Amino acid sequence: MVVLENLVIPFQINNKIKGTIVRLSSVASQIINDKYPKNINSIFADSISITASIGSRMKNDGVFSFQAHSEGVIKTIFVDLNYNSSVRGYISVNNFENIENLPFEKLISNGILALNIKEGKFSKNYQGLVEIKGKSIKDAIDTYFNSSEQVKSFFKLFNIFNLTKYEPESNYIAGAIKLELMPEINDFNNTEKPNEDWKTILMFLETMNSEEFLNINKTSKQILLNLFGQYEIKIFDEINLNNNCQCSNERVLNTLKSMDKKEIKYLFNKKKSIEVVCEFCKTKRVYSEQDLK
Numbered sequence: 001m002v003v004l005e006n007l008v009i010p011f012q013i014n015n016k017i018k019g020t021i022v023r024l025s026s027v028a029s030q031i032i033n034d035k036y037p038k039n040i041n042s043i044f045a046d047s048i049s050i051t052a053s054i055g056s057r058m059k060n061d062g063v064f065s066f067q068a069h070s071e072g073v074i075k076t077i078f079v080d081l082n083y084n085s086s087v088r089g090y091i092s093v094n095n096f097e098n099i100e101n102l103p104f105e106k107l108i109s110n111g112i113l114a115l116n117i118k119e120g121k122f123s124k125n126y127q128g129l130v131e132i133k134g135k136s137i138k139d140a141i142d143t144y145f146n147s148s149e150q151v152k153s154f155f156k157l158f159n160i161f162n163l164t165k166y167e168p169e170s171n172y173i174a175g176a177i178k179l180e181l182m183p184e185i186n187d188f189n190n191t192e193k194p195n196e197d198w199k200t201i202l203m204f205l206e207t208m209n210s211e212e213f214l215n216i217n218k219t220s221k222q223i224l225l226n227l228f229g230q231y232e233i234k235i236f237d238e239i240n241l242n243n244n245c246q247c248s249n250e251r252v253l254n255t256l257k258s259m260d261k262k263e264i265k266y267l268f269n270k271k272k273s274i275e276v277v278c279e280f281c282k283t284k285r286v287y288s289e290q291d292l293k
């Protein structure tokens with residue numbers, strides 16, 4: 001049996017283009033949990049892949065987060081990735097009928113996408129926002145990174161919910177290739193056209209389809225070599241992602257204890273105990289009023 005991994009592998013092409021390839025199995029399927037129809041799962045899967053391709057190298061106690069809020073069927077998508085390489089995520093969906101046939105614009109309407117980097121206690125946070133327009137999460141992320149006319153970052157996203165058959169035993173659940181054109185440094189007299197390579201490489205990437213990319217019989221390295229093998233390509237160490245939630249009894253208790261006394265009274269109103277469920281890993285914890293003292 002093939003053991004499916006959850007890998008992020010950084011690479012570089014011709015010392016001019018930085019890239020990341022992401023292929024996820026259990027990490028994505030545990031988060032997605034198949035509660036919703038394909039069109040919603042597909043958007044959620046792409047959000048997880050984007051998070052993995054941007055946030056996999058957080059240092060110290062840093063966290064990268066992806067948030068989408070909308071007034072459509074999907075209220076919120078939240079995915080984050082921390083310095084321990086653990087990914088969490090949840091989606092909140094309005095109770096609409098016949099959502100399985102709705103197009104992207106109905107699922108996410110009047111949407112905002114926010115990417116946030118928290119680099120630990122002593123450094124500043126960074127947050128960027130963009131309106132979600134277009135026909136996919138990819139359109140939104142392209143707008144986010146390429147506000148000028150020249151495309152300098154490129155995402156190609158893949159997920160199993162877009163395949164004709166849903167076969168998780170022979171396919172990865174979600175993945176991405178992200179490419180980024182590195183800025184030319186001190187190169188005012190450069191007469192070469194680095195953009196020519198960039199355009200060709202984007203064309204190669206466009207030929208990659210989901211069937212091929214998600215197929216478990218190919219390794220991520222094989223995919224990279226097939227796509228970009230004619231260039232000088234450096235492939236760096238892989239990063240293994242996991243689903244380990246950072247929640248703990250202590251953290252939940254601290255949050256509860258930080259509420260004011262009236263709120264706590266209200267929470268326990270005639271009840272002996274309350275149940276707190278982690279919205280990410282679904283762990284249930286039970287507390288009595290006595291626990292909060």
Ligand SMILES: [Zn+2]
Nearest residue numbers: 245247278281
């Ligand atoms: Zn948890």
